[in-house]
Amino acid sequence: MPGGAQSSAIEKLCRAYGLMMRVYPRSFREQFGQEMLLAFRSQAYQTSMSEGRWGLFILVLRTSWDWVVTLGREHCDTLINIAVTALRNMVANRLLSAINISGLAIGFAAAILIALFVRDEFSYDKWIPGHERSFAVRMLVSGVGTPGGWSTTTSDLADILKAYFPAIEDTARLRVDSGSLRHGQIEANETIYWADPDFFQVVPLPAAAGNLKTALLRPDAIVITRRIAQKYFGRANPIGETLVLNRTHLMQITAVLEDLPSNTHLNTEIILSNNASFSLLAAVTADHRGTHDAVFNVRAVYTYMRLKKDASIADMRRAIPKFIEKQTTTYINGQHRRIEPVFVPLASVHLNNIGDSPMRPPGDMTTIVAMTGIGVLIVLIAAINFVNLMTSGLSRRTIEIGVRKLSGASRRDIAIQFIGESLIYVLASTILALALVELLLPIFDAWLNRGITLSRLRDTGLLVGIVASAILTGILAALYPGFVLSAFRPVSVLRRDILSTLSVGPLRGTLVVLQFAVLIGLTVATSVVYRQSVYALNEGVRLNTDRVVLIQTACRSAFKQEVQRLPGVTGAACSALVPVKHESFTNITPPKGGAPVASAGDQVDFGFFELYGVKPLAGRLFSQSHSSDSAANVQPDAQPSIIINETAVRRFGFYSPAAAVGRTLSFQRFIAATGKLTPALPAQIIGVVPDFTTGSVNEPTLPTIFDVDPTLFTTMSVRLKSGDMPETLTAIDRLWEGVGPPRPIMRQFFQDQLQGVYANMNRTIQVLGALALVANFIACLGLFGLAAAITKRRTKEIGIRKAMGAGTSDILYMLAWQFSKPVLWANVIAWPLAWLAMRHWLNGFAYHVDLSLWQFVAAGILALTVALFTVASQAFLVARQRPVLALRHESQ
C-alpha cells in the first residue's frame, strides 16, 4: 500500500474523478458510476505502488482524456435515443407532426422576415465610413413662427454653428433642386443637389473613382453615382465626360460615387459644385435677408457638420441654450422666435426624423414597434399551437411513460425526453423556416424595395436571437408535459387514472382563447388602418381629385392656354400650392391683436378652386373681372385680395365666415422678383373656403391665406375628361415639347402623389394585412390539428351518444359549440385591448375615422367562421360515423 501522503493524494484524485463523473448522462452514471470509481481507485493504488508518482500523473492524464472522449459519446447516445423516440412519435402521428412543424416554421419564418426588416431599419447610414463623427443639423422653431421641426435649416446656420462651436471640424450644406441632364440622346429630369465643395469631408461617402476631396472644387464639377453613370454613359467610370444641365450648362464629371444602398437617408445621386455661378445654393447663400423669419422653403438647405476627433457632442448639446439665446433668437412684433439646432447622428437620421422634407421617406418607430410586437404575437400563436398539439398527444403516451418509469427512469429523465423531443420538432421547424425565408426573401425585399438579403443572417446577434427563441419555444412547450406527466406515479400512469387528473383541458382552452384574441385584435387593427387610409386618400383630402394631373411648371409660357384648348381637358389652373404638399408659411397678427399666428400662405390661379370643386362658404372666389384680385395688378406697397379657410376664420377671431368677408388681415408677403418680404400690409378678405388638406391628415390644417400671385406658381393642375386619357396625356407631352420650358415634362396624377404621401400608411396596411393572414393561417392549422386530436379522442363517446339516439346534427352542434366557446371568450379579451390600441393610433392623426362597433363584431364573426370551417371537416367525419364503428374505436 502507498504511504499516508500518497494515499491521501489518491483519495483526493478519486473525489475529483467522482465530480467529473457527474457530467456523464444520469442513466450511465447510475448504472456504472460506483464501479467506475472503484476501478479508478484500484488502478490508482496499483499504479502508485508499481510506478510511483510519475505513473500516477500519467494515469491522471490518460483518465482525463478517456473522460473527455467518452463523455461526448455517452451524451450522443442519449441524444440519439431521444431523437429515435421523437422520430417514432412523429411517424406515428404524421398529420399532427406535419401541422406542428409547419405551423411553427411559418411563425418563425414570419418572425425572421420581420427581424430582418427591423434590423435593416436600424442599419441606416452605418455603412458610411466614420459616420460616428458626422451629424445632420435639424431645426426646431418655437415661439412665434411656423412651429415644429424642420429637416432643413436656414442657409446661414452652418457658418453660425462653425464660428460658435470650436468642436466642429467642418460644416457643409446641400440644396435640393430639379433639373434635366443630357448626354447624347439620353435626357431625363433628375433630382440634383448643389453642395459645398467640402461636402464629402463632412459626409464621407465612398468613392468608386476620382478624388472626392477635390471633386467639387471646379465650378463645372458634377459627381454622380455608378448607377447614374451607367444610365447616361453605359459604363461605371466616365470621369472627364460631360453632361448638359438644363440644356444650358456643360458639367464635367470629376468623381463617381459607389451606388447608395437602400439603407440611407440620402438620395444624393447627383451632386454639383456650389462654386458654379448658377448654383441655387450660392443664390440662397448670397441672400440672407429674412432667413430667420421669412418663407423658409425658399432658403432651406440641408446642413451637416463633422466633429473634431475626441470632441464631445454632449458638451455641444449642453451649450445649445446659450447658443440659441445669443445667436438664433429673433424678435417679431415684440414676440420672440427661437430656432434650436438639433444635432442628429447620421446613423439616427432615418428613425429620428424631424421636419417634413426629408430626402427620402423616413422610418417610423411606431411601425417598427408594431411590427416587432406582431412578430412576437405570431411566434406566440405558433408556440401556443405547438403546446396545444403536444399536450393533445399526451394521452397516447401514458403507457410509454409508465413503462419507462417502471424500468427505473427518473422524473428528470422523462422531462429531458420531452424537452429533447420538443427541441427536435423546433429544430425541424427552424430549418424549414430558414428555407421558407430563403424562398420568400426576394419577394419580401421587392415588396419593401430594400436591399435586405439572407447574408445578414450571418450576423451573430440575429442568429443567436433566432436560435435562442427557438430553444425557448421548445423548452416552454415541453415544460408542462415534461414536468407534470413525469411527476405521476408509474401505477397511476399505467392505470390511466392520470387521464382524469391530468388537467390539460383548461390550459389548452386558455391557450386557444389567447390565440384567437390575438387574431381578432390583428383583424380589427388591419380594418381600422385600412379605413383610415381610405379616408386619407379620399374624404380626408376634401377635394375632387379625380383625373387631375399635376405638371411642374412656373406657368409663364403659353403652355397653360394651349393645354386648356385640348379636347380631352376640362380645365387647368396654376398654383404655388399643391394640396397635401405645401411648404410656404407666414406669421399673421389677428385683427383683434395678440400673438402672431403661424399660417400658411398659398398662391393660386383664377379657377383653381373651381377646378377642385371647392365652393365658397361666404363671399366669392377669385375672378379676373376684379383687377385687385391679382398681385400682378397691385402696387408693391399694396396687397391683392385674399381668400381664407375656415380654420383661419376661427384662429383670427372672426365670428363666422360671413363676418370675415370684407375685413382685412395684415401680413408680410414674399416678392419673388426682389427676394424680399414686404412690410406688413393689410389685405382684404373677399371669401372663405372650407378647409381642405394642405398637408397630410397627420397634421392639423393651418390657417391658410390664398392670393393670386403668378410669379410664385410652381405647379399646374389639369383635369382630364374620363375618356381618351392616354391620348390627352400624349398631346400634353407634345405641347410641352413645343411651347413648354426647355426640359422634359414632369407630371404625375394627383392620386399617385397622394399614394406617395401616404406610402408609409399603405405599407403598414399591407404589412398588417399580410401578418394577419399569416397569423390566421397558423391559428387555423393549429385548430385543425387540435380538432383532429380531440375528435379522435371523443370518437367512443360520440359512438355512445349516437347509440343512445343522438343525430348527426346533435353531434355537429356539440362539437361546434366546443370550438366556438374559446372564440367567443377571445372577443372579450381582444375587443377592449384592440379598442385602446387603435384609439391611441388614430389619435396620432389630426383627422381620422371613428372606431365603430361593427369592425369589432365583424372581426369576431370572421374568427368564429374561420374556426368553425376549420373544424367542420373533422367534426363532420366523426359525427357521420356509424355508432358501431365508433364504439369499436380504441381511443388511446
Add this chain to the structure above:
Amino acid sequence: MPSHTPERFDQPLSPAVFHILLALTPKERHGYGIMREVEADTGGTMKLGPGTLYGCLKRMLEGGLVEESGERPDPDLDDERRRYYRITETGLRAARSEAARLASAVAAAQAKKLLGRGLRGAKANG
C-alpha cells in the same frame, strides 16, 4: 441506439470490445479485472480507462454480448459493490468471428511478406 446488435457481427468489432470479450473468455471478471486482463493480453499497449470500459460494457450488455454474472468467485474477499460480467453465447460467436477475421488478415499480411522474416528480407534487399 445500441451500436453492437447481434445481427451486425459481420462488421468488425472495435479493438476495445474485442479485447474485453477476450478478457472474459476464460472466466467472468469485474471491471478492474477486465482492465488488468486487457493490459496483460496486449503487453501493456492497450490500457482501458474507466469511461471506455464501461461505455463498451453498456453497449455490449445492450447488444447481448456480455451479461451480468450473479455468482461471485470469492464473496468474502471482494467488494460487494463490484459487479461481475461474463461472455454470452452471442459474445463468444462475435469474438470467434472477429478472431477469424483478424487471422485471415494476418494470413494475408504474411502472404505479402509484411510480417516477421518477410519484413526483414525486404529491408535487406533495400
